[in-house]
Every structure is written in structure tokens, then in C-alpha cells.
């Protein structure tokens with residue numbers, strides 16, 4: 001096993017209210033082509049839909065920014081994209097389970113909101129999408145958080161990560177139907193690539209960097225930093241999330257050990273990220289700072305070789321966890337699928353391939369162009385989180401989308417925090433406060449009782465699931 005690490009995933013969801021049945025799901029978000037015709041009933045705006053979605057949350061939490069008893073944060077930011085940030089996990093499998101628990105929570109909220117709409121006679125159905133771009137061209141994100149040990153050369157570590165993140169999309173991209181300027185459309189690896197503008201920056205929205213360098217570790221700042229990665233596509237398939245986080249974790253282990261990858265720096269990163277997304281062969285070379293030219297495929301092969309070489313030479317290979325082995329195996333196989341131009345090697349595991357196959361079959365059956373609105377709707381349905389309308393449940397049931405979690409694990413994670421991290425303390429505190437109807441304030445590091453005494457505990461160690469001070473706080477809450 002490599003050194004223990006804290007992980008968290010934040011997902012912003014797309015939201016829309018589709019007109020009543022018969023007009024196809026989620027037409028608004030599917031694009032102008034499919035938008036309302038004359039005489040169609042008016043549907044509520046995304047802002048209003050988000051308010052319906054959060055009505056119950058605001059009732060019990062008195063805010064649209066709350067922490068849940070499973071340790072996660074649920075909130076509505078500006079721009080009306082509901083966001084779910086998983087609790088701190090210390091294992092990739094656990095993280096995938098917690099990410100899925102977030103989807104289930106939001107799906108249940110959507111069902112409740114749709115009941116409210118029906119009760120109030122508002123026509124339409126709210127849909128939530130785990131994707132990264134809506135029909136108006138707005139982009140929203142899926143951020144990955146990795147705890148790293150603080151080193152003086154954080155910047156150098158970031159520099160080494162940039163070419164990795166720029167090329168990682170050939171494995172972990174969600175697949176994207178991209179309109180072409182000359183008309184028609186082509187299939188690209190990533191939804192997010194066209195929206196990124198900076199390699200590194202401390203602002204997330206204005207300049208949209210690959211890595212956010214704002215120094216906010218949510219932990220002891222003398223020891224740690226939080227690597228806040230903005231660049232990734234939201235993942236639908238559990239195996240894609242697993243690979244996305246797992247490969248990054250292994251590379252970080254190597255970088256934290258002082259290994260550098262200066263020779264792989266790119267001459268023009270922001271140009272490369274787009275070119276690589278648009279090249280489904282993954283073989284078109286991009287220019288490196290050294291003057292050398294390498295394709296995304298070659299670069300990812302190089303990253304994989306260096307990571308496995310590092311694990312071997314430090315004696316860590318034999319100690320890898322089962323999930324880490326799966327990550328390395330899928331990383332290798334994903335690259336082989338590209339090298340041999342044979343997506344069937346990963347067609348149940350990597351989003352771009354699962355979705356690509358789905359769209360191809362549908363187009364062949366109905367003789368449709370890639371830019372046909374019906375294809376856009378199917379593509380969108382891939383990202384619909386609804387167990388009822390979304391395609392993921394059906395695809396998984398038919399063996400067309402792999403899973404690594406069980407329904408039981410996910411159900412458990414809706415109400416229970418990860419047991420091995422700080423999240424456990426937060427979860428217990430929130431649960432106790434809810435049961436006793438006590439007023440508290442919580443964030444990633446603070447637990448506070450809002451009474452005359454204003455007792456507060458600061459949790460600077462995200463690895464620690466136990467704390468005597470919290471035991472006392474819980475006792476005070478229950479007194």
C-alpha cells in the first residue's frame with residue numbers, strides 16, 4: 001500500500017425542468033434544436049427548479065448549504081448548480097461509494113421536488129445531470145481533492161501534474177458530441193477540455209485553471225496542502241471514477257517522493273488540451289517544451305511506465321491494495337484499447353467508450369447523424385442521475401456498464417460517514433444534533449454548538465476518526 005491519503009470529490013450537477021411527457025426528456029438542456037415549439041406549456045427556469053430541489057433541505061437545515069450525517073456537504077451555489085462534496089475518504093473504493101451515495105441523495109431530492117411540482121400543479125419534470133456543460137454553453141465542474149504533504153516545491157509538483165491531467169482525458173473523459181464550425185459534429189473525449197483556460201491559478205471560475213492553487217488545506221497547514229483539481233469530466237461509470245482518482249493517487253505518491261517529470265512539460269498546454277480532446281485516435285503529437293513531439297497516448301504510456309517503475313523500485317508493488325491493482329490494470333488496458341483502436345476492450349468501463357457505443361448503435365439503428373437532436377437527447381440521458389429515467393441503471397443491469405459498488409454499500413453511505421477519517425466525527429455530531437434538534441455550525445474542520453457556551457472543536461487531522469474533545473462535545477449536545 002502506498003502512503004495513506006485523504007480524497008474527496010465535489011460534483012456540480014446540471015439541472016433542468018423538462019416539459020410534460022410526450023415531448024422527450026430534458027429538451028431544454030439538450031439544445032436549441034429540441035427546444036419548445038409553439039404552444040408548449042411554460043416550464044420553470046433552472047433557478048426555480050433548484051429552489052424546489054432544495055426546499056426540504058432549507059426546511060430542516062435553515063440553509064441551502066448543509067453538512068449531512070454521512071459527513072458530506074450539500075449546497076446550492078450561485079448559478080443554480082446543486083453541488084455535493086463527498087466526505088473525506090481514505091480509499092478509492094470508499095470514495096466511489098460515497099460519490100454514488102451523493103447521486104442517490106440528489107435523485108431522492110429530485111423525486112421529492114417533482115412531487116411538489118405535481119402538488120402545486122406546475123407542469124414539467126426536474127432532471128439532474130452529472131455532466132459538465134449545458135445547452136447554453138455554461139460549464140460546471142467535478143473537482144477532485146487530494147491531500148498531499150506540504151513541500152516547498154508544491155509548484156513543481158503542480159507543473160509535473162499538468163501534462164498528466166491534459167492527457168488523462170483519453171482514458172477518463174466522459175465523451176462529448178462537439179459541434180463543428182463547418183456544420184455537423186464530431187465525437188471528442190472530453191466535455192471539459194474546451195472550457196479550460198489556465199494551467200494553474202487560484203481562481204476557479206474566472207480563469208478556470210487545471211489546478212486551483214488557493215492554499216486552503218482543510219487540515220494542519222504546517223503539514224499538508226490540498227491538491228484541488230478542476231480539470232476532470234464528471235464520471236458516470238464507477239470504474240471511470242475509480243481510474244480517474246486511482247491513477248492520480250499513484251502518480252502523486254511518486255511525485256511526493258520527490259520524482260520529477262520535467263521532460264514531459266508541454267509547450268502550449270491549453271492548446272494541447274483541446275487538440276487532444278478532439279483527436280479520438282490519441283495519436284496526434286503535441287509539442288513539448290523540450291522540442292520533442294509526443295502523442296497523448298505516448299505520454300500516458302510514459303506516465304504508466306514511470307509509475308509502475310517507481311512502485312517496483314521502492315518495493316511497493318507487492319503491497320498494492322486490490323483496488324490499486326485494478327486501477328493499474330485498467331490504465332494499461334485503456335491505453336491498449338487506444339493503441340489497437342479497439343474500444344471494445346473498455347466498452348463497459350470507460351465513459352467515452354460506453355457512451356460512444358451506445359450512440360453508435362442508436363445511430364446505426366435509426367440512420368441518424370451525430371448532430372441529430374435525438375442523439376443529443378440520448379447522450380444527455382446517459383448523464384441523467386435518475387434511477388428511473390437515466391440510462392446508467394439500465395446499462396448496468398444489462399451488463400453494459402461495470403460496477404464496483406453494491407446497492408447495499410451505497411445505501412449505507414447515504415446515512416453513515418466513512419468510518420476511518422475525520423468525517424466520522426462530523427457525521428456523528430450532525431446526527432446527534434439532528435436527533436436533539438440542537439443548533440450547530442459545521443465545516444470541514446470545525447464543529448460548533450450554537451449556544452451560550454459556543455463550544456467549538458477544531459479538527460486539524462483529517463486522518464483521525466476519533467477525538468476525546470468530540471466525545472465531550474457530543475456529551476454536551478446530548479445533555
Ligand SMILES: Nc1ncnc2c1ncn2[C@@H]1O[C@H](COP(=O)(O)OP(=O)(O)OP(=O)(O)O)[C@@H](O)[C@H]1O
Nearest residue numbers: 008009010085086087088145146147217218219462
Ligand atoms: N484535508 C483535505 N484533503 C483533501 N480533501 C479534503 C480535505 N478536507 C476536505 N476534503 C475534501 O475536499 C472537498 C471540499 O469540498 P468543497 O466543495 O467544500 O470545496 P472547497 O474548494 O473548499 O470550496 P468551494 O467549492 O466552495 O470553492 C470535499 O470533497 C472534502 O471531502
Ligand SMILES: [Mg+2]
Nearest residue numbers: 010083085143
Ligand atoms: Mg466545492
